Amino acid sequence: MSKKNGVIRRRWLQLNLAWVGVFLVQFLFNFFLVGIFGLQELQESWVQSLLIKAYFKPEIKQEEVEKWLTKIKSFPQVRKVVLVTPQEAEKRFLESLGLTREDLSLQDNPFPPALEITCNNLEEIAPLAEYLGGLEVFDEVLSGASQAQNFLSFYRILLVTGGGLGVLMLIFATLMVSNAVSGALWLRREEVELWHRVGASPRFIRRPFFWFGFAGSLMGSAFALGVSLIFWRAFLRFLADFLPFLPVLQFADVVIILMVGDVLFGLLVGLSGSWFGFRKGLKGVGY
Numbered sequence: 675m676s677k678k679n680g681v682i683r684r685r686w687l688q689l690n691l692a693w694v695g696v697f698l699v700q701f702l703f704n705f706f707l708v709g710i711f712g713l714q715e716l717q718e719s720w721v722q723s724l725l726i727k728a729y730f731k732p733e734i735k736q737e738e739v740e741k742w743l744t745k746i747k748s749f750p751q752v753r754k755v756v757l758v759t760p761q762e763a764e765k766r767f768l769e770s771l772g773l774t775r776e777d778l779s780l781q782d783n784p785f786p787p788a789l790e791i792t793c794n795n796l797e798e799i800a801p802l803a804e805y806l807g808g809l810e811v812f813d814e815v816l817s818g819a820s821q822a823q824n825f826l827s828f829y830r831i832l833l834v835t836g837g838g839l840g841v842l843m844l845i846f847a848t849l850m851v852s853n854a855v856s857g858a859l860w861l862r863r864e865e866v867e868l869w870h871r872v873g874a875s876p877r878f879i880r881r882p883f884f885w886f887g888f889a890g891s892l893m894g895s896a897f898a899l900g901v902s903l904i905f906w907r908a909f910l911r912f913l914a915d916f917l918p919f920l921p922v923l924q925f926a927d928v929v930i931i932l933m934v935g936d937v938l939f940g941l942l943v944g945l946s947g948s949w950f951g952f953r954k955g956l957k958g959v960g961y
Contacts, residue, residue: 692890692894693889693893694894695846695851696850696893696898696940696943697895697901699850699894700894700936701898701902703840704898704902704935706839707935709836711923713829715921720818721753721793721795721796724799724817724821725817726791727790728806729788729813730786730787731812732786738811749802750794751794752791752794753792755789755791758788758789758790760786760787796825797822799819800817844942844943847939847947851946854947855883855948855950858886858955866879880952883951884949887948887952888944888948892941895940895943899933903932910924
């Protein structure tokens, strides 16, 4: 094998190592990326299901009920308020049991009027429920504040943990590209020396190595995008078939998330890895 063929072979080996490293890192990163947006979708579903139910005291008059209904509707953290009349509450109760008034021999309606309140965000459920519970007009206030806080705690832990892992993944992928670029520059050190002697500009010398780094990074990103889309399409179909009640992202949303995330990741890794690798390679050849 000639020296030239050996150099070309080693360059291709370095390029393959770079894109495979970027592919593996970015494929794992895509799980975190889709998971975060998936939890946001789940959070939106929970906001609509975790209602605050505020039951008025029996002695509160209808005028006072209407007054508080209007006032709470004006709160900025409130998305929707529904007044549940005693008649509606009784109807719901009987329908849930499959019974009628005659079955229970009901004479009077025992249910007080109540408000069902939907907040804009999970963070706002607990403070609003606490505020309503301190008012004299309400006999009891029920909410899913504890479930909301548990979900938010898990979400924040995932963000912090995933963010730290994302930074480590970015550093690892950058090092893979950087080593490939510095190795390519070392293999072409005689050409670099010749270019310096004839007065080539730094931009001219830098250009092929930057393209080399970008090629490795974008190849890895493209493969990660393709494999991730295949995986998430099959996985979302599985969830839709076996867990139809679970709110999940639509595949079209996953495509947009991954395309934007992978392109940005690939460009950032390619740019930073090429820059660090070129500087490292120049020091290695004595420049």
